[in-house]
Each structure stands twice: as C-alpha cells, then as structure tokens.
Amino acid sequence: xxxxxFYTPANDxxxxxxxxxxxxxxxxxxxxxISCPICLKAKKISVARxxxxxxxxxxxxxxxxxxxxxxxxxxxHPRKPVKLLGKCINLSxxxxxxxxxxxxxxxxxxxxxxxRKHRTQKEDRLEVSxxxxxxxxxxxxxxxxxxxxxxxxxxxxxxxxxxxxASLGFYLLS
Ligand SMILES: [Zn+2]
Numbered sequence: 001x002x003x004x005x006f007y008t009p010a011n012d013x014x015x016x017x018x019x020x021x022x023x024x025x026x027x028x029x030x031x032x033x034i035s036c037p038i039c040l041k042a043k044k045i046s047v048a049r050x051x052x053x054x055x056x057x058x059x060x061x062x063x064x065x066x067x068x069x070x071x072x073x074x075x076x077h078p079r080k081p082v083k084l085l086g087k088c089i090n091l092s093x094x095x096x097x098x099x100x101x102x103x104x105x106x107x108x109x110x111x112x113x114x115x116r117k118h119r120t121q122k123e124d125r126l127e128v129s130x131x132x133x134x135x136x137x138x139x140x141x142x143x144x145x146x147x148x149x150x151x152x153x154x155x156x157x158x159x160x161x162x163x164x165x166a167s168l169g170f171y172l173l174s
Contacts, residue, residue, distance in 0.1 A: 086130030
C-alpha cells in the first residue's frame with residue numbers, strides 16, 4: 001500500500017507526459033492528495049521539499065503503469081482570527097462531545113480551544129458546528145480531520161467535500 005506512486009519533478013520537458021496536466025491543491029502542512037486518473041488510486045504525499053525548491057510540476061508514475069503530470073497549487077487559505085462558540089463531536093472517540101471556542105477560521109479548516117479535558121488526537125474525525133457572527137448567523141456544520149492536537153489547542157482541516165464555500169468565503173473577506 002505504501003509504494004503506489006513514484007514521483008519526480010517534471011523539469012525534463014523532453015519527456016512529455018501521456019496525460020494532460022491536472023491541478024492539485026496543496027493543503028496546510030504541505031501535503032497534497034494525488035490520484036491516478038486511470039486506476040483512481042489515491043495517495044497523500046508530502047510536497048514540502050518541492051515547495052522549498054519552488055517546483056510546481058510533478059511527473060508521477062503509478063503502479064498501474066500510467067504516467068501523468070500534476071501541477072501543485074500552493075494557494076494559501078487566509079485565516080481569520082475569530083472568537084466563536086461551537087460544538088464538536090469526536091467520531092473517532094465514541095462521539096465524545098465538547099464545547100469549543102473557535103480561535104481562527106479559513107476555507108480549509110479551523111483552530112479551536114476545547115473547554116474541557118479531551119482525548120482528541122491527530123487524524124481523529126470530528127463533526128464541528130457553530131454559527132458565524134455575520135448578518136445571517138450562518139450555521140456551519142462540517143466534517144473535519146484533526147491535523148494537530150494539544151491539550152489547549154486543536155487544529156483541524158475541513159473535509160474536502162464540504163460545500164459552504166460561498167457563505168464562509170464571504171465571511172472571511174468581511
Ligand atoms: Zn494508476
């Protein structure tokens with residue numbers, strides 16, 4: 001399972017890729033999820049070293065034999081500092097519930113303070129819900145994955161399938 005993909009920066013232009021170049025968004029923590037357009041295998045990779053070298057094009061060989069190119073997009077999600085009350089259910093810890101104070105929010109996720117002692121760990125799946133303090137008090141209910149968990153601060157990333165982008169995007173700009 002570990003060696004699905006081999007990847008190298010595609011700076012060798014002579015080696016044309018068989019597939020059209022797709023785009024993949026680099027998430028916080030410099031990770032990107034790449035998937036083979038033929039067999040649909042997916043893998044999360046660290047792209048920190050490519051970011052350091054300012055490389056954007058990757059040439060990827062999948063275990064199915066397909067070779068394709070990807071363009072890394074380093075779009076950064078601006079974080080807005082906030083102070084919002086919310087609730088969190090930890091689906092990975094028998095639905096452990098807790099009240100939280102959301103400290104910052106971006107299109108990619110939130111950082112929050114838990115009210116009480118918790119057992120939340122990295123990679124746990126959370127269900128977070130809160131109201132934005134915008135004109136409509138837009139409710140946000142999101143599935144998220146914990147990226148970092150300390151005693152006093154937890155940082156999580158929204159599930160990519162979440163579609164509250166419009167209301168939240170507007171809020172982040174205000
Ligand atoms: Zn493949």
